[in-house]
Amino acid sequence: MAAAARFTVVGGGLAGLMTTIKLAEAGHQVDILSLVPVKRSHSVCAQGGINGAVNTKGEGDHPDIHVKDTLRGGDFLAEQVSVKGMCYAAPGIIYLLDRMGVTFNRTPEGLLDFRRFGGTLHHRTAFAGATTGQQLLYALDEQVRRWEAEGRVTKYEYWEWLGMVKDGSGRCIGSAAMDLRTNEIRTLPAEAVCLATGGPGIVFGRSTNSIINTGTAAGRAFMEGALYANGEFIQVHPTSIPGEDKLRLMSESVRGEGGRVWVPKTKGDTRPPQAIPESERWYFLEERYPKYKNLVPRDVATREIFQVCREMGMGLGGQDAVYLDVTHIPAKTLDAKLKGVMEIYEKFVGDDPRNVPMKIFPGMHYSMGGLYVNFERGPNDEPLAGSPVNQSTNIPGLYAAGEADYAYHGANRLGANSLLSCIYGGMIGGPAMVAFAKNQAKSAADADNQKYFAEAKKFWEERFSGIKAMQGKENPFQLAKELGDVMTENCTVVRYNDRLKKAVERIREFKDRWKNVNALDTSTVANRHISYVNQLWNMFELAEVIAKSALLRDECRGAHYKPDFKLPEPKSKDPREDAEWMEKWRERNEKWAKLSIAKHNPEGPDISYEDLPTPVLEPEPRWYA
Amino acid sequence: MDTATAQAPAITGTKHVKFRIWRQEGPDGQGHFDEFRVPYRPGANVISCLMEIQRNPVTIDGKQVAPIIWDAACLEEVCGSCAMNINGRVRMACSALIDKVIGEGEAIITLEPMKKFPVTRDLAVDRSRMFEALKRVKGWIPVDGTHNLGPGPRQSPKEQSTMYVLSTCITCGSCVEACPQVTLENNFIGAAAISQARLFNMNPTGRMNSEERVRGIMGPGGIQDCGKAQNCVKVCPKEIPLTTSIAVMNREVTKQVVKDIFFSMGDDNQSTGGPG
Numbered sequence: 001m002a003a004a005a006r007f008t009v010v011g012g013g014l015a016g017l018m019t020t021i022k023l024a025e026a027g028h029q030v031d032i033l034s035l036v037p038v039k040r041s042h043s044v045c046a047q048g049g050i051n052g053a054v055n056t057k058g059e060g061d062h063p064d065i066h067v068k069d070t071l072r073g074g075d076f077l078a079e080q081v082s083v084k085g086m087c088y089a090a091p092g093i094i095y096l097l098d099r100m101g102v103t104f105n106r107t108p109e110g111l112l113d114f115r116r117f118g119g120t121l122h123h124r125t126a127f128a129g130a131t132t133g134q135q136l137l138y139a140l141d142e143q144v145r146r147w148e149a150e151g152r153v154t155k156y157e158y159w160e161w162l163g164m165v166k167d168g169s170g171r172c173i174g175s176a177a178m179d180l181r182t183n184e185i186r187t188l189p190a191e192a193v194c195l196a197t198g199g200p201g202i203v204f205g206r207s208t209n210s211i212i213n214t215g216t217a218a219g220r221a222f223m224e225g226a227l228y229a230n231g232e233f234i235q236v237h238p239t240s241i242p243g244e245d246k247l248r249l250m251s252e253s254v255r256g257e258g259g260r261v262w263v264p265k266t267k268g269d270t271r272p273p274q275a276i277p278e279s280e281r282w283y284f285l286e287e288r289y290p291k292y293k294n295l296v297p298r299d300v301a302t303r304e305i306f307q308v309c310r311e312m313g314m315g316l317g318g319q320d321a322v323y324l325d326v327t328h329i330p331a332k333t334l335d336a337k338l339k340g341v342m343e344i345y346e347k348f349v350g351d352d353p354r355n356v357p358m359k360i361f362p363g364m365h366y367s368m369g370g371l372y373v374n375f376e377r378g379p380n381d382e383p384l385a386g387s388p389v390n391q392s393t394n395i396p397g398l399y400a401a402g403e404a405d406y407a408y409h410g411a412n413r414l415g416a417n418s419l420l421s422c423i424y425g426g427m428i429g430g431p432a433m434v435a436f437a438k439n440q441a442k443s444a445a446d447a448d449n450q451k452y453f454a455e456a457k458k459f460w461e462e463r464f465s466g467i468k469a470m471q472g473k474e475n476p477f478q479l480a481k482e483l484g485d486v487m488t489e490n491c492t493v494v495r496y497n498d499r500l501k502k503a504v505e506r507i508r509e510f511k512d513r514w515k516n517v518n519a520l521d522t523s524t525v526a527n528r529h530i531s532y533v534n535q536l537w538n539m540f541e542l543a544e545v546i547a548k549s550a551l552l553r554d555e556c557r558g559a560h561y562k563p564d565f566k567l568p569e570p571k572s573k574d575p576r577e578d579a580e581w582m583e584k585w586r587e588r589n590e591k592w593a594k595l596s597i598a599k600h601n602p603e604g605p606d607i608s609y610e611d612l613p614t615p616v617l618e619p620e621p622r623w624y625a
Numbered sequence: 626m627d628t629a630t631a632q633a634p635a636i637t638g639t640k641h642v643k644f645r646i647w648r649q650e651g652p653d654g655q656g657h658f659d660e661f662r663v664p665y666r667p668g669a670n671v672i673s674c675l676m677e678i679q680r681n682p683v684t685i686d687g688k689q690v691a692p693i694i695w696d697a698a699c700l701e702e703v704c705g706s707c708a709m710n711i712n713g714r715v716r717m718a719c720s721a722l723i724d725k726v727i728g729e730g731e732a733i734i735t736l737e738p739m740k741k742f743p744v745t746r747d748l749a750v751d752r753s754r755m756f757e758a759l760k761r762v763k764g765w766i767p768v769d770g771t772h773n774l775g776p777g778p779r780q781s782p783k784e785q786s787t788m789y790v791l792s793t794c795i796t797c798g799s800c801v802e803a804c805p806q807v808t809l810e811n812n813f814i815g816a817a818a819i820s821q822a823r824l825f826n827m828n829p830t831g832r833m834n835s836e837e838r839v840r841g842i843m844g845p846g847g848i849q850d851c852g853k854a855q856n857c858v859k860v861c862p863k864e865i866p867l868t869t870s871i872a873v874m875n876r877e878v879t880k881q882v883v884k885d886i887f888f889s890m891g892d893d894n895q896s897t898g899g900p901g
């Protein structure tokens with residue numbers, strides 16, 4: 001490898017930008033691709049904060065406790081080595097962001113302030129108002145702009161990554177991409193490629209995600225041989241505002257700052273919320289979880305809200321809605337700490353949440369599953385620094401980081417751990433790519449490889465002229481909407497095998513109907529519709545992985561909840577005291593504490609299971625009561 | 626327009642909203658309007674209506690057309706993608722609720738791209754000038770590296786809250802669009818970048834390079850081209866105190882100019898009048 005080699009990073013969210021910074025800082029050239037200007041990537045939406053056991057509140061917090069909370073929160077399906085590395089790196093990452101100028105909230109003494117988030121009993125979440133993701137993304141965007149000004153980074157904004165270019169041995173030697181403004185197709189050689197392309201929220205139609213989060217890149221990489229792990233684990237956030245076009249998140253930080261969830265005790269109570277006295281309100285989370293109260297992990301809170309509305313019919317006005325109430329918190333505090341989300345509610349609903357309790361309902365939010373990646377276990381059971389294995393997919397030369405990888409969150413992600421995992425993934429992924437390149441006998445840009453690039457270019461040009469010529473009856477946007485309905489209906493909070501089976505069939509039908517799509521647009525400039533038609537197929541691929549993995553996992557774990565396969569309630573409050581129950585739990589764990597791994601097959605994904613080493617923490621029953 | 630006024634009385638009880646949308650094929654292309662009728666839904670916004678049109682891209686005269694091209698991502702007014710002219714006023718399409726827009730008396734909603742940026746297609750524009758301006762003001766903190774160097778400098782909550790507001794700029798371009806000094810051809814740096822220069826000069830570490838940023842906003846296309854129309858601050862969706870930022874930076878520029886004169890005089894003294 002030349003001293004200054006060329007790499008490609010796909011994605012300009014937190015994960016992609018951090019990977020880019022690490023590569024540029026090491027003296028290399030980076031091409032960074034993004035569907036939108038990187039500053040507009042989905043990470044900008046994150047509200048609540050970023051976790052790190054900095055322990056400035058005298059609570060005795062420690063990275064080990066962060067590790068434990070994360071692994072328990074994920075119901076022991078997270079990759080433990082990477083989780084440990086992440087939690088130990090977290091305080092340093094927060095300090096780094098602070099040095100980069102992130103406008104984190106401060107204590108009176110001028111130190112970083114921390115707030116509470118779900119699934120922990122500590123103040124561990126650093127935050128910048130309620131637009132933490134925006135502030136973090138901007139800080140990294142600014143650093144990348146600095147490298148860009150120095151000529152180390154080349155931005156390809158409005159460029160869509162289409163697929164890998166592989167050499168004869170199967171090594172990924174670069175990418176094919178399309179300029180969304182001119183529709184030009186180009187290939188980009190790279191010593192290694194990192195997919196930091198975010199999550200697949202739009203596969204569910206409406207979600208809390210940005211509308212560019214179709215998961216297309218992961219879907220295509222999967223078709224090209226990359227393995228996809230834990231696809232069935234989809235996080236439905238307890239508190240979002242349903243909307244026509246999207247489900248707008250009301251951050252967990254609202255509860256972290258004292259927000260309370262309730263419904264009227266009397267079914268069908270039609271009084272305005274302010275007129276309902278305290279004694280006639282049912283704070284069901286506080287009642288059922290006296291220790292964690294409103295800050296139980298997301299999967300738990302979501303199921304409770306679902307149960308209250310759907311099974312008990314106690315939702316507001318009999319509808320899918322409960323109150324999220326901050327009216328007891330002084331407006332000044334709300335403005336200092338939660339202004340961003342207060343404004344979203346005000347702007348899109350029209351009520352002022354400082355005076356009127358918000359109406360919320362769970363909404364699809366995050367994918368714990370993603371591209372399968374590896375780590376090299378070093379001393380202390382953290383990823384070995386500088387190893388080429390870290391964040392590597394099963395395809396040589398292809399890396400993945402951020403929401404696009406599967407590793408850090410297991411069966412359920414804790415709030416404010418994602419921004420952290422994105423940045424940490426970039427911090428170890430960038431050096432890993434360099435190490436990989438150093439070990440290669442041949443450069444990706446070698447003249448010998450020209451033929452592979454030429455073939456890829458031809459393949460994609462033909463693919464898009466084919467799509468442009470599609471004049472069938474199906475409107476691709478309509479098809480996507482139907483897909484979203486099927487996924488939301490069957491693959492979110494409560495899952496049943498018969499319905500999942502149907503969902504898989506429906507997805508197969510969508511794939512058939514795709515062949516009869518109308519591309520709607522024959523223009524040769526900025527034709528984003530041909531891009532969308534291609535993306536739609538990739539969305540079907542991921543949808544099928546998600547639905548089929550969910551169908552095959554016959555247990556309840558984290559966000560994956562199947563009432564038909566639920567363990568009975570333990571007889572003791574602490575389940576470990578119920579020997580009989582523990583036996584059942586052990587049996588279940590033996591069978592299912594495994595990663596589900598999807599491998600592409602045109603007939604439908606092949607799902608297999610892989611044991612998950614547990615060097616850091618032995619699995620134990622997860623309970624929060 | 627005539628047809629629109631004719632429909633006006635029906636609006637309160639309408640089941641449909643009428644859209645008049647600018648179509649343009651590429652940067653040099655001529656344009657025209659297409660009209661669409663979209664079913665009215667409470668809570669709908671301009672983007673959700675554009676999505677509705679995507680699913681059925683047929684104009685009022687029954688013509689099948691290509692769906693509209695526009696920019697959007699977050700749909701909650703934080704990514705800055707979707708600024709456009711809505712009934713002649715620049716604003717974010719995702720937070721432009723239909724009820725509000727038609728409540729302003731227009732019976733029909735007209736969508737046009739911003740005019741101070743080259744059109745990519747339809748409502749999508751190329752806002753590179755916004756990002757170039759951020760390079761010009763060196764809008765970043767020059768950290769030594771990403772290795773672990775411990776915490777950053779302490780800051781008071783008061784400083785934090787001022788900086789936080791400045792750092793919520795979503796680079797939407799509305800301020801530039803509304804500014805009478807900006808044209809497609811000139812390179813006036815615009816309010817957003819000036820305000821960013823202020824932000825980084827406030828940061829305890831950023832302050833060390835404040836001179837570079839001040840120089841960045843001097844010279845051709847710099848802060849002195851500001852005509853003080855104050856349109857920027859009125860249209861900013863994030864309510865950033867842009868005119869204050871401009872005033873603050875103007876003072877810094879003046880200080881720099883005085884300093885420069887002083888030092889150049891010093892240089893002159895040394896080269897010509899020295900005793901040597």
Ligand SMILES: Cc1cc2nc3c(=O)[nH]c(=O)nc-3n(C[C@H](O)[C@H](O)[C@H](O)COP(=O)(O)OP(=O)(O)OC[C@H]3O[C@@H](n4cnc5c(N)ncnc54)[C@H](O)[C@@H]3O)c2cc1C
Nearest residue numbers: 011012013014015035043048049161198402403416418419
């Ligand atoms: C509303 C909301 C609030 C959240 N709040 C928090 C929070 O408070 N704390 C927390 O820890 N987490 C939070 N999360 C989760 C977190 O924001 C995301 O998981 C995280 O930002 C993902 O970052 P990323 O870098 O992996 O990807 P993204 O930020 O999604 O970036 C993906 C990038 O890939 C690019 N891309 C995708 N496909 C292609 C392609 N084919 N070609 C080229 N480029 C492509 C996109 O343009 C983009 O630049 C929140 C999520 C949501 C939805």
Ligand code: SF4
Nearest residue numbers: 794795797798800861
């Ligand atoms: S200053 Fe305001 S109007 Fe200007 S780009 Fe930033 S957010 Fe938009």
Ligand code: FES
Nearest residue numbers: 700702704705719
């Ligand atoms: S879509 Fe992000 S600001 Fe409107």
